[in-house]
Amino acid sequence: MTHPQPHDLVGIGIGPANLSLAALAHTQPGLKAAWYEQRPAFHWHPGLLIEGATLQVPFLADLVTLADPTNPWSFLNYLRQHQRLYPFYFSERFHSPRAEYDHYCRWVSRQLPSLHFRHHIDAVRWNPEQALFDIDYTRLGPNGEAEAVGRSHARHLAIGIGTAPHIPEALRPLAERPVVPVVHSADYLDHREQLLEAGHITVVGSGQSGAEVFLDLLRRRPPGRERLHWITRTPAFAPMEYSKLGLEHFTPDYTRYFHALPEQRRDELVARQWQLHKAIDHETLAAIHDELYRHSIGGGWPDVVLTPGVSVRTAGRLGTTQVELHLDHAEQGERSRLVTEAVVMATGYRERPLDPLLAALDPVLRRDAAGRVVVDEEYRLVLDREVTGSVYVQNAERHTHGVGAPDLGLVAHRSATILNALTGQERYPLPERSAFTTFGLRRTGAGGAGPGAAGPSQGVRRVGV
Incomplete structure (x- = not known):
């Protein structure tokens, strides 16, 4: 039996990370994608939108700009569409209010037809006969009650289920x-x-x-x-730590350097770097x-x-x-x-565990010495060769990619990396260098990691779109 119209990519969870991926994917011709979220609408930390509180990253760290400044879902275009470009210009703000970032993301989410809210994901399985992931979901009613069940099929997945208090x-x-x-x-x-x-x-x-x-x-x-x-x-x-050179720990350069380090060294570094993010x-x-x-x-x-x-x-x-x-x-x-x-x-907050969602994939998941999933440089879970689809993770890879994993400033770059890897094409050209600091004795470029870096998972099937 052939599954009808499989998606190239299905995203699970719609926070800023997967919203960024959805926004960048939307402008790519021929890429069929869908995104599922159990909440009724997008909201970003509503309990902490305190009057006067601002983001800790500049406004350029929106969903798309650092990968594609011309994208229609940029923060500057959001201001333009709301006739607020000149007020923003004269306010001389570099850090936006939290409430404004939330409103910006909700503006984006309302315009992307591929987003499906009130959908709870029940199970994810790999179907080897069709070389597809089967995604079972329950569609929820206005009060959270189950209305209907359904199933989607995808060549690849992007998990962005975020963190929990x-x-x-x-x-x-x-x-x-x-x-x-x-x-x-x-x-x-x-x-x-x-x-x-x-x-x-x-x-x-x-x-x-x-x-x-x-x-x-x-x-x-x-x-x-x-x-x-x-x-x-x-x-x-x-x-x-907010010095300009200190902030270079939140660049793609540092992420590549960190990923290439041995597991024990990475764990030691994360524990010591609390002042960068906590x-x-x-x-x-x-x-x-x-x-x-x-x-x-x-x-x-x-x-x-x-x-x-x-x-x-x-x-x-x-x-x-x-x-x-x-x-x-x-x-x-x-x-x-x-x-x-x-x-x-x-x-x-702590990363929500992936194990309950990916229980059916547990036998094919590679794990490190601490039992955590192994994530390659392009944000894919490392799976056994028999699984030819990819499972990308967003904000679940601090142990492999460092303190920048949850940082909004790297959201667009990670999304672009995922889309480039998924399509096998350079849909979004990425910088070969992003920091004045040279981390380690050997610089690693955008196209390759240093010694010890995990390579792509074996048998990955790219999307020819």
Whole structure:
């Protein structure tokens, strides 16, 4: 039996990564693609679109520009279509508001006919007889109920299911019984008014999200009666590495260098590079200090405690109105107890596991010494030779491609790399060099990696379009 009209590419998940791939693929003649997402529409971190919060990357790091500046889905064309080019020009903004980036992505998503929202992917299988992937899905109704089931077929897949809020083990007892307000920062705006009603609020975690939440709460509490605690495991409320040469860790050059390193060395590097992506923007730190200073006008210190170097050992509830956090201070070697009435867990995100989605492909997946999937330089999962289709991953490859994997500045380049690899043609010419820094003793060009890099998976069938 021949499957009707198989797609060249099916994307699973519609976040910025797969939205970028869809936008770049849309302009390619002869490429048949479809994208599935279980949510009803595109939204980018809606719980953190705090007033005044900006992206940590320049506006050029949109969905397409760094691969194709002439693409109709560029941020500048978005401004033009909304008659906002001159206001943007005079505002002299290099970093856009988060809410504007969300609105831009939603504008793109509404114009791409290949996107299918309210579709939950149930299973993915390789069909060796047809040399196709079978993708089973359930179409969801307005309230999330199952309406119908269906199946798509594709020569290749692109998995972009993103990340999920992470709750550390010590804080899970609080999150599992939400009587007192205990929320992850991802849901902050939905619960802000409830949090502000609490007599005392504690923010746990000092990445950018934690800093933005703390600043927003501080601005909304009266001077002298703030009653805010901010604690973090890191040894300081550290600034993001934002020097121009430091930012070259988010270039294709560094990605190629990192990919060519041995697995153990890559793991060591990621652990050490937290200040490249988990610290706090300088302007946010300055705004926090300015706000604390404003609260001190007239004498007296604000009722605020900021303590780095502290981890939560255990946590529990005290009746129905309070939470108890048991804290360890690493440098002092001391323990203490903190009673609070609300907690915001700014404890970051983790990549959603691929294993449940790709369970049927598990026997043919190559894994590294730590049991993680192996991803080649062109963002393909390395599969056994018998699978001639490719499975590309987006923002699930930090262990193979480095700290730039989730960075918006590399989204367009990764999408272009995938499309070039999938078609076997240079649909999007990519730069041979992108950094002044030479990482390692041997430079690697856009067409080849240095010693030790994993090559393309065997038996990949390109799309002749």
